[in-house]
Amino acid sequence: MSARLGLRFGAAMRQPFRSQMRNTNRRFQSTTAAGTGPEASAFSKFFNSEVGPKTVHFWAPIMKWGLVLAGASDFTRPASQLSLTQNMALTCTGAIWTRWCFIIKPRNLFLASVNFLLFLVGATQTTRVLRYQSELKGQTLPEAVAEKAGEAQEKVVEAVQEPGKVKEAVVGK
Structure with missing residues (x-):
């Protein structure tokens, strides 16, 4: 008997719940469409962009x-x-990933700039060490x-010819 009461209650609540969910579909819209119109400010365009602070492409x-x-x-x-x-x-990391930033979609110029500066810093330090x-x-x-x-x-050729020897040198056996 109690099972029928639960079924009746569920059937009675199903219709109001469905109508409530139909009215709240606006919550599930994408955030990329919001704030991208001509009246949107520059900050809201940046905040909602593909490479904005809501994504890993920014952080x-x-x-x-x-x-x-x-x-x-x-x-x-x-x-x-x-x-x-x-x-x-x-x-090498800076050079490789700078190029990669121009290949990936969305193209991330912010990441490309940081990788280019990483390349410059590494090249400067490498030049200093080689000069010394x-x-x-x-x-x-x-x-x-x-x-x-x-x-x-020479190290690469040795590693290709005798891979076991290189492994022993690295592992320490």
């Missing part, structure tokens, strides 16, 4: 500025204390770059 570059600022803060450090591999990695190392050896900068490239090429 990822904000966080990446930390890398740029950390690299720029190393300008005050002597070149003897800088890592060549770390700064080369920053240079060339001064120690009495070489010119192009000679130092050629020597480093030769060392890297």
Whole structure:
């Protein structure tokens, strides 16, 4: 008997609930359409854009500025204390991801700018380290770059020819 009472109550409440849901469909509209008309302010256009603060396309570059600022803060450090591999990695990362920012959709110029500055900081620091190392050896900068490239090429060839040996060197066995 109590089950029938529940069924009757459910049937009685179904119609008002459905009509209430039909009236509130406006809540589920996309936010990209709001504030993009000709009367919208510049702030509301930015806030509701595809790369605005509501998306990861805005917050990822904000966080990446930390890398740029950390690299720029190393300008005050002597070149003897800088890592060549770390700064080369920053240079390559900045160059690769700057290009990628122009390929992806939506095209994110804010992310491209932070990656380009990361490239510039890394290239500056890499140049400082290579100049320092060339001064120690009495070489010119192009000679130092050629020597480093030769060392890297030898390591790659060794890794391709004997992958087990490289693994042992990395793991420490």
